[in-house]
Amino acid sequence: MKKLVLTTCVALAAVNATAQNIEKGDYGYLYCHMSDNGEFTAYAVSRDGYHYEDINGGKAVIDPKVHARIEGGQRDAYITRSYDGKGYVMVTTDMCVAKSKVWDNYGIDLLKSDDLINWTSVTFDYRKGKQIFIDAEAESVYKDWSTINRVWAPQIFWNPNHVWENGDRGGYFIYYSMWNSKEEKYDRMYYSYADKTFTRLTQPRLLFDWGYATIDADINLLPDGKYHMLIKKEGGHPGIFTATSDHLEHGWGEPVEDDYVSFEGNKKCEGSSAFQLIGDKTWRVAYIQYSDRPKHYRICKADENLRNFHDPVDIEGVTGPQHGSFMRLTKKEYKRLKRAFRSK
Secondary structure: OHHHHHHHHHHHHHHOOOOOOOOOOOOEEEEEEEOOOOOOEEEEEEOOOOEEEEEHHHOOOOOHHHHOOOOOOEEEEEEEEOOOOOOEEEEEEEOOHHHHOOOOOOEEEEEEEOOOOOEEEEEEEHHHHHHHOOOOOOOOOOOOHHHOOEEEEEEEEEEEEEEOOOOOEEEEEEEEEEEOOOOOOOOEEEEEEEOOOOOOEOOOEEEEOOOOOEEEEEEEEOOOOOEEEEEEEOOOOOEEEEEEEOOOOOOOOOOOOOOOOOOOOOOOEEEEEEEOOOOOOOEEEEEEEOOOOOOEEEEEEEOOOOOOOEEEEEOEOOOOOOOEEEEEEOHHHHHHHHHHOOOO
């Protein structure tokens, strides 16, 4: 009987597990980012989270011509560990303004790796419509996919509670903004699910609509049991704001109006990415201050509740910092990255 009760409790715990990306490593940090010197993904590593060293001299660590099959450029890189902790997954905006000369794009790239150096990928061109998704027969959010204008800044959050049609449990919750100018007035937040292979994707579903454009969402689970989102409001009062929900897929209340990144005055900021320093319960929030000339990539402090933003400073040691993400590293991973690109 005791064994049965224990087994049942473990099963229930697994079913009710909260969504969360795996955190591992107590040696340093990887800053994986789009380079401001070109639309490609670059790496920098740090021991303290503020002072970084470029990997590969700030040049591309992934060939965008190989992995970005729509436009040949990759922006807004987001990286995290795979659900089982044995590898890594990354998602990027497939976009090359230098080539297209417009701020439109049509899809995203999903990448996976076993070592942070060698990557395989799949590209999803949303203009092709429902046929590219796993659930092609499901009701679609758009009537005409060929008129899509933007698929921007995707990020990843592992959700162990997602249930697939065949009963399998667990999926990568990928959230991003989209805009189809023929069918909606502004950019809205959507989400899809990628399976464990990180090669198949479900049709987008609307995450929320606050009545104005929103982009660049960044979600983290906090000890209060709520999901906290940093997001750029393009409409209303612009800036980087926070919102919360008890659930990933719904329940996102409107942003807190009196607590946001406001200390930069009239300077325009976007691309926020929150991370915690090793052994510290408070948060650091990084973002690009893109209206400056030259631009400034900033890191500010926040409290344990991802509130009360203060004390912004510039990131140091990175060539062309831009919209990206942060991941903690083990000593082995840190050393591997420093060795890998020395001969390239």
